[in-house]
Amino acid sequence: MTWLFLPILIAAAVAAFLGGRALARRRSEGQRAHSRPGQHGAYALIWTAVPALIVLIAASVFSPQVERQLMASGAPEAVQQLEHFRREAFYADARAVGAGHQTAQIWPAPYAELLPAEGQRAHRISLMLSLGGIVAAALAALLGALFVFSQIRPGMRARNRVEGWIVGALFACSAVAVLTTIGIVASLVYDSIRFFHSVPITEFLFGTQWSPQTAIRADQIGSSGAFGALPLFTGTFLIMLIAMCVAAPVGLFSAIYLSEYAGPVFRATVKPVLEILAGVPTVVYGFFAALTVGPALRTFFNTIGSWMVGGPLDGLGQYLMLVQNQMALVAGGVMGIMLIPFVSSLSDDIINAVPQSLRDGSYAMGATKSETVKRVLLPAALPGVSGAMLLAMSRAIGETMIVTMAAGLAAKLTLNPLETVTTVTVQIVTLLTGDQEFDSPKTLAAFGLGLTLFLVTLLLNIVAQRIVQTYRQQYD
Amino acid sequence: MTDAAANSPRIDRLRAGLKKRYAREKRFRAYGLLAIAIAVGFLVLLLGRIVEQGHTAFYAHTVTVPVYMDPARIDRGYPQGTNFEQLVAEQQLARMGVQDDAAGTKATAMRGLFSSELKYLAADRVARQPGLIGQTVTIAAPASDDADLFFKGKVSRDTPADQRRLSDQQIQWLDQMKADGHVSAHFNSGLFTRGDSTEPELAGVLGAVIGSALMLLVTALIAIPLGVGAALYLEEFAPKGKLTDLIEVNINNLAAVPSIIYGLLGLALFINWMHLPRASPLVGGLVLALMALPTIIIATRSSLKAVPPSIREAALAMGASKTQTVFQHTLPLAMPGVMTGAIISMAHALGETAPLLLIGMVSFVPGLPHSLVEPTGALPSLVYIWENASERAFHERTAAAILVLLAFMIVMNAAAILLRRRFERRW
Numbered sequence: 001m002t003w004l005f006l007p008i009l010i011a012a013a014v015a016a017f018l019g020g021r022a023l024a025r026r027r028s029e030g031q032r033a034h035s036r037p038g039q040h041g042a043y044a045l046i047w048t049a050v051p052a053l054i055v056l057i058a059a060s061v062f063s064p065q066v067e068r069q070l071m072a073s074g075a076p077e078a079v080q081q082l083e084h085f086r087r088e089a090f091y092a093d094a095r096a097v098g099a100g101h102q103t104a105q106i107w108p109a110p111y112a113e114l115l116p117a118e119g120q121r122a123h124r125i126s127l128m129l130s131l132g133g134i135v136a137a138a139l140a141a142l143l144g145a146l147f148v149f150s151q152i153r154p155g156m157r158a159r160n161r162v163e164g165w166i167v168g169a170l171f172a173c174s175a176v177a178v179l180t181t182i183g184i185v186a187s188l189v190y191d192s193i194r195f196f197h198s199v200p201i202t203e204f205l206f207g208t209q210w211s212p213q214t215a216i217r218a219d220q221i222g223s224s225g226a227f228g229a230l231p232l233f234t235g236t237f238l239i240m241l242i243a244m245c246v247a248a249p250v251g252l253f254s255a256i257y258l259s260e261y262a263g264p265v266f267r268a269t270v271k272p273v274l275e276i277l278a279g280v281p282t283v284v285y286g287f288f289a290a291l292t293v294g295p296a297l298r299t300f301f302n303t304i305g306s307w308m309v310g311g312p313l314d315g316l317g318q319y320l321m322l323v324q325n326q327m328a329l330v331a332g333g334v335m336g337i338m339l340i341p342f343v344s345s346l347s348d349d350i351i352n353a354v355p356q357s358l359r360d361g362s363y364a365m366g367a368t369k370s371e372t373v374k375r376v377l378l379p380a381a382l383p384g385v386s387g388a389m390l391l392a393m394s395r396a397i398g399e400t401m402i403v404t405m406a407a408g409l410a411a412k413l414t415l416n417p418l419e420t421v422t423t424v425t426v427q428i429v430t431l432l433t434g435d436q437e438f439d440s441p442k443t444l445a446a447f448g449l450g451l452t453l454f455l456v457t458l459l460l461n462i463v464a465q466r467i468v469q470t471y472r473q474q475y476d
Numbered sequence: 477m478t479d480a481a482a483n484s485p486r487i488d489r490l491r492a493g494l495k496k497r498y499a500r501e502k503r504f505r506a507y508g509l510l511a512i513a514i515a516v517g518f519l520v521l522l523l524g525r526i527v528e529q530g531h532t533a534f535y536a537h538t539v540t541v542p543v544y545m546d547p548a549r550i551d552r553g554y555p556q557g558t559n560f561e562q563l564v565a566e567q568q569l570a571r572m573g574v575q576d577d578a579a580g581t582k583a584t585a586m587r588g589l590f591s592s593e594l595k596y597l598a599a600d601r602v603a604r605q606p607g608l609i610g611q612t613v614t615i616a617a618p619a620s621d622d623a624d625l626f627f628k629g630k631v632s633r634d635t636p637a638d639q640r641r642l643s644d645q646q647i648q649w650l651d652q653m654k655a656d657g658h659v660s661a662h663f664n665s666g667l668f669t670r671g672d673s674t675e676p677e678l679a680g681v682l683g684a685v686i687g688s689a690l691m692l693l694v695t696a697l698i699a700i701p702l703g704v705g706a707a708l709y710l711e712e713f714a715p716k717g718k719l720t721d722l723i724e725v726n727i728n729n730l731a732a733v734p735s736i737i738y739g740l741l742g743l744a745l746f747i748n749w750m751h752l753p754r755a756s757p758l759v760g761g762l763v764l765a766l767m768a769l770p771t772i773i774i775a776t777r778s779s780l781k782a783v784p785p786s787i788r789e790a791a792l793a794m795g796a797s798k799t800q801t802v803f804q805h806t807l808p809l810a811m812p813g814v815m816t817g818a819i820i821s822m823a824h825a826l827g828e829t830a831p832l833l834l835i836g837m838v839s840f841v842p843g844l845p846h847s848l849v850e851p852t853g854a855l856p857s858l859v860y861i862w863e864n865a866s867e868r869a870f871h872e873r874t875a876a877a878i879l880v881l882l883a884f885m886i887v888m889n890a891a892a893i894l895l896r897r898r899f900e901r902r903w
Contacts, residue, residue: 398734
């Protein structure tokens with residue numbers, strides 16, 4: 001509603017630009033001005049638009065809260081006695097009635113009669129707030145314009161002032177990055193602290209029982225839920241390990257081949273193919289894992305198991321016949337495929353950064369290409385390559401879709417790749433996508449897991465970036 | 477002569493060693509080739525499987541049935557109220573010479589072979605031409621999802637009857653319809669013109685495509701200006717110092733934060749704190765914008781770095797101010813690189829799924845989206861929802877939705893590559 005003012009504001013800003021330009025032309029007639037008329041116009045535009053925009057943004061951020069306050073303070077007795085969520089629902093429906101829409105639910109006797117009146121009140125309040133916002137914004141624009149028009153004279157350094165505003169705006173853009181980090185940390189820490197009030201942090205980190213289903217009735221068994229996240233950590237670790245077992249050798253070897261052996265044509269064809277592999281969305285890998293790799297591997301192990309049954313390895317055979325689609329090997333293996341291009345392109349950069357003189361020296365001593373790679377290039381590139389591997393590990397830990405679609409939900413404390421395990425990211429998705437009630441430990445647990453995930457990946461990234469940076473400097 | 481004779485055992489040893497070394501060299505090279513073959517092989521397998529599973533969703537079957545518009549059962553004033561499915565099923569049974577039992581189970585079984593769309597098609601015809609009542613009309617009735625799968629050969633007759641969704645009798649009827657030449661396949665245009673539905677044969681991707689487009693619009697409008705602005709500041713204006721270093725380290729780390737963390741941020745900040753509507757393209761776009769921001773900043777900075785300092789120096793020497801230099805010379809020259817980076821990061825944002833799940837895009841949203849603040853689906857979340865659906869007919873549609881998603885990503889990446897080829901300048 002408040003934003004309906006925006007077109008008017010844009011028109012006012014354009015008018016301020018034109019007016020400022022014309023005024024600067026007239027006032028500086030016959031004398032040398034410091035800045036060009038257009039720059040005066042731009043200065044006028046900034047002072048008209050920016051204060052009003054700030055008012056508009058503030059109004060739209062704070063008006064829902066104010067509206068809620070006003071609605072609550074004047075509400076009838078019956079509504080005030082409703083519990084929190086019902087009350088919110090009632091206000092939402094009152095707003096809907098006020099705006100002439102259908103209500104979301106049918107209200108029983110005392111409330112149904114209250115709805116029309118409350119709806120009118122809601123309508124009045126929201127109208128008042130929007131009008132207030134618009135008037136405040138218009139006032140801000142007017143004051144800004146008056147100020148700026150009084151300033152325009154030949155000696156004013158309009159260009160420098162405009163440029164100061166521009167640099168300020170650019171700084172604000174880069175501050176958004178910092179604000180994002182602060183936002184991430186604040187939201188994770190705030191809800192995690194609330195979570196750790198109900199579940200001790202030691203139990204969360206070292207407990208071996210994970211069953212976050214809080215019961216509907218308080219007297220049910222396991223009503224409190226168990227929040228020992230150790231099985232999730234081992235599950236995440238196991239899947240990451242499997243992924244790295246696939247991605248590290250394949251990625252590294254393809255990087256070596258591409259940078260040391262491949263001719264330009266081969267390189268020019270294979271690199272884009274790897275880029276395509278890197279560009280495939282993870283949900284597609286998840287689909288592939290769940291419907292192709294999972295059933296295929298399961299059939300494979302079940303068949304092997306059925307051969308073994310009755311033989312000397314009967315027990316193992318029995319076990320293999322019961323292997324599930326959701327085993328850790330499936331999610332880990334497909335995640336490994338996803339990481340191949342990531343590892344390969346990072347390693348490629350790093351191997352290419354090794355100076356040619358080292359290779360030439362090795363060839364001059366009679367070494368073959370593979371000997372040069374193994375004894376000269378890899379030792380020289382080792383820090384960089386290990387940094388790349390750490391970055392890949394951080395990716396694997398934070399990857400969500402593949403595991404959500406192809407790994408299981410059962411939290412098991414095991415390192416057996418044929419078992420079904422669950423990961424931190426899977427649990428975050430499960431906890432937050434079901435029927436959720438705010439403020440229950442179940443919902444807050446997701447933020448605890450998120451904080452752990454954030455800290456671990458952050459640590460890995462910082463260490464990896466440090467390593468890669470010092471490595472690069474070594475050969476610069 | 478004597479020298480050579482004395483050296484010969486050593487040379488022999490070296491020769492033997494050389495053979496081994498060359499063999500090792502060959503093996504090492506083969507490992508490298510094998511690694512590339514594995515990577516490329518998996519890509520081929522992945523795409524091949526998706527095309528194999530998805531291509532059948534692009535066509536659907538209809539059964540041509542003559543329908544006697546029975547005046548006794550159709551209300552002239554309100555033809556939409558007629559149970560046309562039952563009408564068609566009963567007439568079809570009679571035509572095939574099958575006697576129904578008292579409970580009407582056979583008519584129910586026959587009805588299950590046609591899509592519920594039949595009802596709307598028939599009602600629509602009658603509503604437009606009331607004169608048809610009392611006559612026999614030929615209608616191309618869309619097959620139900622199970623019947624469609626059968627015609628596509630995806631239901632095996634060998635499966636025990638209690639494990640498939642079609643009974644032996646239904647299969648026999650379908651065979652008969654096919655033998656009579658009533659069944660025809662056609663392009664499944666509904667897949668591209670409809671929103672999501674609980675019935676697979678009526679479900680389409682258009683709602684999700686529009687949702688994704690709205691979301692990317694929000695993302696682009698926020699992330700590109702902010703990202704370019706931040707990169708300009710850091711590359712051209714920022715004084716070297718602690719604060720600038722902090723921002724730089726910060727951006728590098730943000731680029732590597734797992735996407736699900738951005739989902740948690742979006743949930744806590746935009747939904748729980750700011751009370752923006754759940755699952756709306758606005759919230760999705762905001763979250764994706766925060767996610768795309770670091771990549772756009774990094775890409776913009778590297779293309780700004782590639783503009784040679786001589787350009788800046790020339791502009792400054794001609795009396796341009798710092799700001800004029802940047803906006804009139806450096807940025808225009810870096811623009812192709814900036815746009816390439818922006819398009820690639822938008823393509824990446826298009827495929828991102830995990831944050832969307834956390835801000836509520838996991839539930840079924842029928843129809844097409846109208847605004848930025850209503851719950852909507854998005855293409856990647858639609859893939860996730862359909863993959864979880866129990867009906868088998870959704871599997872092929874999931875693969876088809878993936879193909880649509882990949883097509884959009886290929887178009888965007890191709891545009892980025894073309895842009896780079898066309899405008900890239902080497903200094």
